[in-house]
Amino acid sequence: MNVDIHGAPVYFTIPILGGIPITASMTVTWGVMLVINLLCVWLTHDLKVKNISKRQAVAEKIVMTAENFVRSNMGAQWMRLVPFISAIFALSLGSSLASLLGFWAPTADVSVLLGWALIVFILITYYKIKTNGFGGYLKGFCDPVFLMAPFNLLGEVFKPISMSFRHFGNVLSGMVISALFGLIPGVVGRILGNIPFLAVGVPAALSLYFDWFSSAMQAFIFCMLTMIFIRTAAE
Numbered sequence: 001m002n003v004d005i006h007g008a009p010v011y012f013t014i015p016i017l018g019g020i021p022i023t024a025s026m027t028v029t030w031g032v033m034l035v036i037n038l039l040c041v042w043l044t045h046d047l048k049v050k051n052i053s054k055r056q057a058v059a060e061k062i063v064m065t066a067e068n069f070v071r072s073n074m075g076a077q078w079m080r081l082v083p084f085i086s087a088i089f090a091l092s093l094g095s096s097l098a099s100l101l102g103f104w105a106p107t108a109d110v111s112v113l114l115g116w117a118l119i120v121f122i123l124i125t126y127y128k129i130k131t132n133g134f135g136g137y138l139k140g141f142c143d144p145v146f147l148m149a150p151f152n153l154l155g156e157v158f159k160p161i162s163m164s165f166r167h168f169g170n171v172l173s174g175m176v177i178s179a180l181f182g183l184i185p186g187v188v189g190r191i192l193g194n195i196p197f198l199a200v201g202v203p204a205a206l207s208l209y210f211d212w213f214s215s216a217m218q219a220f221i222f223c224m225l226t227m228i229f230i231r232t233a234a235e
Contacts, residue, residue, distance in 0.1 A: 024104035025112050032094040032106070073227045081230070088116065089223045092167070096215030107218070110168040117160035120226045124159070127233040163225055167218050 043059035052060075066086045070078055095106040106112045129137045141152040 023109075025106040025109040028098050028103050029091075029095060029106045029112065031103075032091060032098060036090050036094060069223075070227065073224065074231045078227075078231065081227075085223050085227060088226060089219045092116075092219035092222055093215055096218065097212070107167060107215075110164055113164035113167045114160065116222070117164040120163065120229065121160040124229050124233045127230055131234050159229065163222065167222050 043055055043062070045055075046053075047056055047059075066082050066089075067079065070082050070085055074081065092107060095112070099105040099108075125137075128140070132140065141149045141156070143152070
């Protein structure tokens with residue numbers, strides 16, 4: 001099986017579309033999005049005002065948690081971004097946890113994370129221009145003095161790059177370390193090595209940290225940076 005420039009396995013290519021490669025990052029991301037959508041449909045099915053089901057209670061708890069998360073970090077005026085922030089968190093967490101089932105984690109592909117960061121960068125630029133006008137946006141690069149313009153421009157350009165590489169580095173390093181410590185000889189080792197959540201001993205402890213805790217933490221940090229950058233851009 002071939003791999004792309006970022007190390008993600010390439011399953012096949014589409015000749016009629018110029019040989020576009022279909023990589024593991026793409027297929028697993030599609031699978032994660034499908035699971036998230038099906039889960040949302042299941043949780044929000046048959047909603048009631050009274051005598052709600054446990055399923056609806058879970059759905060309401062998730063929504064309230066997301067709303068409180070955005071409200072506490074951005075303010076009540078930014079509640080319109082709750083779906084966007086929630087989608088980023090769910091997709092990031094789901095993509096990282098895909099490695100527990102032996103799949104390639106899309107968050108270990110820097111191109112995937114760079115795509116997310118570029119969307120955030122577009123939103124940051126939009127709110128800066130909306131708040132200060134296009135002239136004020138350009139003038140901001142000259143603060144505090146004109147000589148700082150090149151450095152401010154580089155800082156703006158490297159913002160999405162730093163976001164994506166921070167997430168990418170933590171996820172990929174966790175996968176590498178878990179793989180190195182998960183080398184168990186024999187048939188048992190080959191079976192457990194293909195299903196990370198069945199690992200035992202040291203590999204299990206590493207999986208608990210890198211696959212569960214670190215995945216949730218990286219999704220949280222990415223969302224926090226997104227909210228901080230957007231809120232700051234509108235000030």
